[in-house]
Each structure stands twice: as C-alpha cells, then as structure tokens.
Amino acid sequence: xxxxxxSGGGLVQAGGSLRLSCAASGRTFKNRAMGxxxxxxxxxxxxxAAINWSGGSTYYADPVKGRFTxxxxxxxNMVYLQMNNLKPEDTAVYLCAADDELGPxxxxxxxxxxxxxxxxxxxx
Numbered sequence: 001x002x003x004x005x006x007s008g009g010g011l012v013q014a015g016g017s018l019r020l021s022c023a024a025s026g027r028t029f030k031n032r033a034m035g036x037x038x039x040x041x042x043x044x045x046x047x048x049a050a051i052n053w054s055g056g057s058t059y060y061a062d063p064v065k066g067r068f069t070x071x072x073x074x075x076x077n078m079v080y081l082q083m084n085n086l087k088p089e090d091t092a093v094y095l096c097a098a099d100d101e102l103g104p105x106x107x108x109x110x111x112x113x114x115x116x117x118x119x120x121x122x123x124x
Contacts, residue, residue, distance in 0.1 A: 002026040002098045002113040009094060009118030012086055020081040020118060022096030030074040033103020035111055036081045038092035038120075048094070049081060050104035059104045063089070086122045093117040 008020040020036070035050040049070040050059045058070050069082040079096060097111035105111075 004096045004115035006096045006115045006118040009120045011121045017084045022079040024077045029077045033099035034079045035097045038094045040092040047106045052104045053102040088122045088124045
C-alpha cells in the first residue's frame with residue numbers, strides 16, 4: 001500500500017501561482033512513477049502531469065504545458081506541482097497518484113494509488 005496526502009490548494013486569482021505537494025508513505029516510493037490528475041465539477045477526471053521514477057522524464061497535458069511543472073524529491077518521498085499563470089478553467093480538485101511502474105504514464109487506469117485531493121479555485 002501507498003498512502004498519498006495532497007496539500008497546497010486554495011483560492012487564487014487568475015494569473016497567480018500555487019504549489020501543490022504530495023506526501024507519500026508506505027511501500028517504496030522511489031521506484032514508482034507519479035502523476036497529478038484533476039477533476040472539475042461535473043467533468044471526468046483528466047490527466048495533468050506525470051514524472052518517472054527518477055525525475056528525469058516528465059509528461060504534461062496540452063492545456064498546462066508551459067505553465068505547470070511537476071517535480072519530485074525521492075529523499076523526502078514528495079511530489080510537487082508548480083502551477084503558474086493559473087486560469088479559471090484550472091479550477092478543480094487535484095489528485096496525486098502513484099503508479100506501480102517506472103513511468104511516466106498518462107492514463108488514470110495506470111495508477112494504483114490515489115490521494116484524497118486538494119481543491120484549487122481560480123477566480124477571474
């Protein structure tokens with residue numbers, strides 16, 4: 001089992017920034033790809049970003065490319081999502097996910113473990 005706890009969400013104005021954190025505990029963290037997904041009210045969960053086990057490879061959804069950056073610190077069992085130039089359409093619950101593979105992968109079905117999510121609201 002892997003336990004994931006997200007933090008860092010909140011209310012921000014359009015054009016602002018937030019940094020989300022995901023703390024992992026339990027089974028081996030450093031051999032897993034990690035991902036961020038989001039789910040807006042009334043919409044399906046969508047992929048945001050993923051990072052492979054070492055941090056050397058990342059993958060982003062088109063709507064966030066150039067604005068969001070995923071990173072990880074294997075010594076601290078942490079994954080981060082730096083979100084810049086936020087837009088109202090970024091409003092959603094953001095969820096951290098852990099893969100059983102080295103990754104990175106972008107389908108939610110690839111991920112075995114999920115956090116509870118942190119809310120991000122971007123006002124116009």
